[in-house]
Amino acid sequence: MIESATSVNYLRQTAIEQLTTADVDAPSITAEVILAHALNITRARLLARLDASLEPDQLAQFQIDLKRLSDGEPLAYVVGHREFYDLDLLTDRRALIPRPETECLVERAIKLLASHPAPLIADIGTGCGAIAVTLAKHLPRARVIVSDLSVDAVELARSNACRHHVENQIEFRIGDLLAPVNELLDLLVANLPYIDDKDWPFLARTIRGHEPRMAFLGGPDGLNLMRQFLVAAPRCVRAGSVILLEIGAYQGDDVTAIVQQSFPHAKISIEPDYAGLDRLAVIEVM
Ligand SMILES: C[S@@+](CC[C@H](N)C(=O)[O-])C[C@H]1O[C@@H](n2cnc3c(N)ncnc32)[C@H](O)[C@@H]1O
Numbered sequence: 001m002i003e004s005a006t007s008v009n010y011l012r013q014t015a016i017e018q019l020t021t022a023d024v025d026a027p028s029i030t031a032e033v034i035l036a037h038a039l040n041i042t043r044a045r046l047l048a049r050l051d052a053s054l055e056p057d058q059l060a061q062f063q064i065d066l067k068r069l070s071d072g073e074p075l076a077y078v079v080g081h082r083e084f085y086d087l088d089l090l091t092d093r094r095a096l097i098p099r100p101e102t103e104c105l106v107e108r109a110i111k112l113l114a115s116h117p118a119p120l121i122a123d124i125g126t127g128c129g130a131i132a133v134t135l136a137k138h139l140p141r142a143r144v145i146v147s148d149l150s151v152d153a154v155e156l157a158r159s160n161a162c163r164h165h166v167e168n169q170i171e172f173r174i175g176d177l178l179a180p181v182n183e184l185l186d187l188l189v190a191n192l193p194y195i196d197d198k199d200w201p202f203l204a205r206t207i208r209g210h211e212p213r214m215a216f217l218g219g220p221d222g223l224n225l226m227r228q229f230l231v232a233a234p235r236c237v238r239a240g241s242v243i244l245l246e247i248g249a250y251q252g253d254d255v256t257a258i259v260q261q262s263f264p265h266a267k268i269s270i271e272p273d274y275a276g277l278d279r280l281a282v283i284e285v286m
Contacts, residue, residue, distance in 0.1 A: 006059055008035055009050040015066055022070040030075055037079045038062035074206040085134045089160050094152035096215035098130035101273045102191055104280050105244050106131055108271070109189060110138045112242055117141060122181050122236065124190040124229065125149075127215060129157025129170075131189055136166035147173040147180045150214065177225065178232040185236050191246035192229060196222040222248055226255060230262040243283040252278035259283055 003010045015031035024030055029043075036046040038054060038061040054062060068078045076082040076091040083089075084098040085106050091097050109131075113119045119142045123132040126146035136144050148154050154172050161167040173180035177192075195216045200208065207216070218225050226245065233243060247255050252270035259268050265286040273279035 004053055006053045007050070008039075008046060008052050008054070011035060011054065011059075011062060012050070015062075018066060018070055022072075024069050030069060033075060033079060034062060034065040034069065037065060072205045072209050074210055077210060084130045087134055087137060087164055089128055089130055089133065090156065090163060091128060092156065093210060093212070094156045095127040095148075095150070096211050098128060101275075101279055102130060102246055104271070104273050105189060105191065105246050106134050106138075108280060108282065109135055109187060109244055112244075113139050113142065113187060116186065118143070119186040120183060121145070121187045121189065122147070122178075122183070122185050124177060124181075124188070125192045125215075125225075126157045127153050127191075129160040131191065132157065132170055133160045133164050133166055135189075136161070136169040137164055140169070142169060144170045145173060145181060145183065145185075146170055147175055147178075149174070149176055150212065153212075153215075177229050178236055181236050183236070184238050184241070186241055188233060188237055188241065188243045189245075190229060190243075192225040193218040194222045194226065194246070194248045194251060196220065221254070223251065223254060223258065227258055230258055234262055237285045239286055241285045243281075243285065245281040245283070247278055247281050249277035249279070252281070255281045 012031050012035060016027045019027035019030055032043050032046055036043045038058045065078050074097055076097040077093055080092060081088050082091045082097055085103050121135060121142055122145040124147050126132050126148045129146060132144045132146040136142060146157055151174055154174055158172050161170045193216050195218060197217050197220055256268050263283060263285060267284040269282045270278050271280040271282060
């Protein structure tokens with residue numbers, strides 16, 4: 001039997017070949033995700049309908065998506081969303097795509113505040129709002145201040161808050177690090193840029209060509225923003241507050257030394273991510 005050139009099965013095969021040639025990660029899953037996106041169905045449903053055919057508009061969408069992926073654009077930007085923790089978040093080039101390792105920070109924050117009657121939280125460098133929106137969703141009595149230097153990122157964070165109906169719990173601000181925060185916080189969280197400038201040329205092309213550079217680079221040792229942030233942080237917390245910072249895989253010792261300068265009496269611990277790498281600095285303010 002001759003297979004139709006618009007059938008899911010045929011397009012899946014040709015897409016896998018094209019994505020493999022273009023050196024795109026996980027070509028089979030990626031091909032299925034963009035086919036499901038073009039048909040507006042889930043991937044599971046797509047796999048049960050391999051003999052279905054695409055309509056002309058669906059085929060056009062699929063071809064555009066395939067070209068974007070072959071040109072090195074990340075899948076989350078092409079399909080416009082990404083799973084984070086237990087939420088589906090909008091993603092586009094205005095902000096960094098949320099990464100699974102950031103879920104460690106979210107999980108820790110939820111545990112910390114689960115029984116707090118009305119915590120005040122700030123999420124600095126909010127990007128698409130992944131941390132803030134997830135915390136607001138899981139801690140319905142919390143008020144969350146979010147801030148970013150990028151106006152575009154804050155707009156995307158606002159869209160994600162509306163998508164998950166937590167916009168009334170969140171205040172959106174724009175500015176440099178802690179400059180927009182004048183409150184005393186129960187919890188201060190930040191996933192600031194922490195990549196050493198020298199490592200930029202070695203990052204994946206999907207990152208270098210498409211994600212915002214300012215979301216990654218933290219100066220000559222990756223820790224410039226962390227230093228500035230920690231100089232300003234004592235003004236925003238009090239005894240009993242907690243600060244959670246996402247850090248790079250080998251930055252635990254350096255971050256501990258920087259934290260000690262601003263918080264000489266704090267209890268500081270470095271916690272690993274699911275891969276066993278340094279990922280989270282937990283600072284309990286005394
Ligand atoms: C690593 S991304 C984290 C995004 C998001 N919080 C997440 O975890 O997915 C860092 C964010 O910090 C923002 N940023 C960079 N420099 C900043 C600064 N000086 N003040 C505030 N935000 C900054 C970037 O725009 C970016 O959104």
